[in-house]
Amino acid sequence: MVSLQEQFLKAGLVDKNKVKQAKQEKSRQQKIERRTGTASVDEARLAALETQRKNAERAREHNAQRDAAATQKAITAQITEMVQKNRQSKGAGDIAYHFTHDGKVERIHVSAAVQGHLVAGRLVIVCHGGSTDLVPKTIADKIAERDASLVVRVAKPSSEVDADDPYAAFKIPDDLMW
Structure with missing residues (x-):
């Protein structure tokens, strides 16, 4: 050598x-x-170690970003699959049902039976991928665990009424149309 x-x-x-x-x-x-018993500082070696440490940190950050993106993609796929498998029919569509989503009032046309299920809380509206679908409450709870912004809560259970609400004593009728 x-x-x-x-x-x-x-x-x-x-x-x-x-x-x-x-x-x-x-x-x-x-x-x-x-003689002195001390080791000399090798600047080139220290610089190489620092560069190596920075490269490793950059690689860790890149891997974390890639893993987060893959996780988000998997969650989106799970939500899409749950919505597609558990989609409920909106009915004949003779009643306009209004709800708010992302600060906007939206409207879907449903049958009277579906409206009753929405008001009772058995069906929940899910806005995903530009479409509005109806799914059972149990599926909507699973979707909300993954991304709560997609689930539109129509009926607010009476146990969740705010104590500071000045209109808490006035019950909103279920058949109120906007």
Whole structure:
């Protein structure tokens, strides 16, 4: 095995005087280290270690972002599958049913039976992928665990009425049409 110094000499990158001077400097440094008992700081080695640490940190961040994106994609696929498998019919569509989603009042046309199920809380509206679908409450709860912004809660159970609500004593009739 040929040393690095010999390789540089053969390539003509250094001359014999430079090699001799480098050997003397190295032996001088080792002698000082033996006398004082302290190790010298190798700046190049420290810089290489710092670069290696930064690269590892960057790789960890990149992997975390990639894992988060993959997890989000899997959650979206699960929600889509749950909605498609458990989609309920809206009925004949003779009654306009209004609800709010993302600060906007939306409307779907449902049958009287479906309206009764929505008011009772047995069916829940899910807005996913630009469409509005009806799913059973149990499925909507599973979807809400993954992404609560997709689920539209129509009926608010009476146990969740706010104590500070000035209109709490006035019950809204179930058959109220907007």
